[in-house]
Amino acid sequence: MRMDLARDGDVVIVTPREDRLDACTAAEFKRRLIDRIDAGERRFVVDLSDVSFVDSSGLAALVTIMKRVGLEGDLVLCGAADAVLRMLATSRMDRIFAIVPARHEALTSLRD
Amino acid sequence: MPRHDPLIPLLTADDVPRTPHVLIVDDNDVNRAVLRTMLGDAGYELTEAANGTDALQAARERQPDLILLDVMMPGLDGYATCAELKRDPETRDVPVIFLSALAQTADRVRGLELGALDWVTKPFDRSEVLVRVRNQIRIATLTQQLCSTNRELVAQADVLREDLAAAADIQRSLIPRSPPALPEIEAAWRFFPCDSVGGDIFHLTPLDEDHLALSIVDVSGHGVPAAMVTVSVAQSLSPHAGLVVRPAGSGDITPPRRVLELLDREYPFERFEKFFTIGYAVLDLATGVLRYSGAAHPYPAVLRRNGTVELLEEGGTIIGLDGAVPFVEGKTTLERGDRLFLYTDGVIELQRPGGEAFGEDRLTACLAQVRHEALGAACDVVVETLRDFAGGRPASDDVTLLALEYRGREPSATHERSE
Known part of the structure; x- marks a missing residue:
């Protein structure tokens, strides 16, 4: 899967460059983030601007990452399209993930 | 010992197992x-x-x-x-x-x-x-x-294919063979796993003479790992497991909210790195009262006899997050002729070639449109509509639709049962 990894201070900014975070792409997405977690990273912003659809595999990948990041870490989602936000709301995951509209807000929230 | 030209090395031991x-x-x-x-x-x-x-x-x-x-x-x-x-x-x-x-x-x-x-x-x-x-x-x-590697791989693939077919048989044995023979309800379903084994499973389980449990489960992912989790969840939901009804004789029926809490405890996300969504409801066959709760599952639809559709939205988040969001229980009452539809996200997320999803609105409209058809025929129309929508492409997710029509209990039947 195509994905950009950038850094701002101790925050890793992950931008999947895929239309769908689904069974085809989620496994690699998860693996690459877990590699970063294993390498000691704990603070992540996932920018979903390019993603128009997240299915249960994609959601499972995000949950895995959230669980691996743990309580001392941070995972903030941003850039989610309406359909993705709807999916997160239906599954009540909007009450579990930190979700903000834009990337700069995600970074601000992690600086506070 | 033959002299060996260093410029033209012989084959390495890996290349040929013996002297060429x-x-x-x-x-x-x-x-x-x-x-x-x-x-x-x-x-x-x-x-x-x-x-x-x-x-x-x-x-x-x-x-x-x-x-x-x-x-x-x-x-x-x-x-x-x-x-x-x-x-x-x-x-x-x-x-x-x-x-x-x-x-x-x-x-x-x-x-x-x-x-x-x-x-x-x-x-x-x-x-x-x-x-x-x-x-x-x-x-x-x-x-x-x-x-020779290719021959081995073909042989291994054959074994895997056979195993997969056996796994599919086991999974099919866990879904109901025929609707429970209850005078108060009619039931029908359509089930299309996208691989030979799937991550969807559903049940219609009489809990006692007055209560019927309905469940529909969608495990994240597809294939063998998801299918194996469905088998485990199916076991937990069987009445003998003591989760949906209290064990041995007490006859207490576990409220839907509590069922989801117990599942949430039993299937922490870390256990399989999989989660599942579930729609769970208990129907009182005598009164039509339906108590339900959902764990991030697509909202069940109640189709009233007059054609209006209500979505059953109460619930919580996915199973496996250790009570991160409390499960809320909802209640509605089915009248004679009302229909209840449970389905998995494979139905509403089915895509047409342009990428647009089928969606809740199309589904409820379709259900309302075919409300005068017999229940099984109505399910067939939904499946046909989905097929047309996808433009003949195979679905990328399991598609499950479970339908129930409430017929009420005849006074005489109540009488007989109370004797």
């Missing part, structure tokens, strides 16, 4: 002697033949790794020998290199067309012969290894 064996075929004693020295020094095991007939016999008996074949020989010449080698299944795969004073392109082409792999013109250069011999043996060995 070359059959030298030439009617000229001097040529054979030169080749014998050259190849022997390079470490090859050798057999020699002075004519085509002897060469064929040696090839069949010794199964060499390569044949160096002269063209112009009395009796059976090199071309005829090569043709015979390629005709015989015993020797067909042994690589042949022609070694000849014939230098015309037409001669080479004829030799290569007969199935030889290479051609060296006499007088030959020592290192050229060694390199060509080594390369052809390496290619043949790797080809053999590839073929």
Whole structure:
């Protein structure tokens, strides 16, 4: 899967460059983030601007990452399209993930 | 110990499991002697033949790794020998290199067309012969290894396919075979796993004479891991497991909210790195009261007799997050003729070729439209509509639709039961 990894201070900014975070792409997405977690990273912003659809595999990948990041870490989602936000709301995951509209807000929230 | 030319290394141990064996075929004693020295020094095991007939016999008996074949020989010449080698299944795969004073392109082409792999013109250069011999043996060995690996893979794939078919049978045995024979309800379902095994499962389970449990489960992901989790969840939801009804005699029915809490505790996300969504409801067959809760599952739809649709939205988040969001229970009452539809996200997330999803609105509209059809026929229309929507493409997710029509309880039946 195509994905950009950038850094701002101790925050890793992950931008999947895929239309769908689904069974085809989620496994690699998860693996690459877990590699970063294993390498000691704990603070992540996932920018979903390019993603128009997240299915249960994609959601499972995000949950895995959230669980691996743990309580001392941070995972903030941003850039989610309406359909993705709807999916997160239906599954009540909007009450579990930190979700903000834009990337700069995600970074601000992690600086506070 | 034969001398080994460091510039032209022999095959490594990985390439060939034993000393490679070359059959030298030439009617000229001097040529054979030169080749014998050259190849022997390079470490090859050798057999020699002075004519085509002897060469064929040696090839069949010794199964060499390569044949160096002269063209112009009395009796059976090199071309005829090569043709015979390629005709015989015993020797067909042994690589042949022609070694000849014939230098015309037409001669080479004829030799290569007969199935030889290479051609060296006499007088030959020592290192050229060694390199060509080594390369052809390496290619043949790797080809053999590839073929044998391929055969093993095909055999393994066959075993996996059989296992998968067996797993699919086991999974199918866990979904209901026929609707429970209850006068108060009619039920129907349509179930299309997108692989041979799937991540969806559903149940209609009488809990006692007055209560029917309905459940629909969608485990994240597809294939064998998801299917195995469905088997485990199916077991937890069976009445014998003591989760949906309290064990042994007490007859207490676990409220839907509590069922989801217990599942949430039993299936922490870390257990399989999978989660599932579930729609769970308990219908009071006598009164039509339906208590339900959902764990991030697509909202069940109640289709009233007048054609209005209500979505059952109460619930919590996915199973496995350790109570991160409390499960809320909802309640509604089914009247005679009302229908209840449970389904998995494979229905509403089914995509048309442009990428647009089928969606809740299309589903509820479709359900309302076919409300005068018999329940099974209505399900068929939904499936047909989905198929048309997807433009004939196979679904990328399991598609499950479970439908129930409430018929109420006849007063006489109540009477009989209360006696």
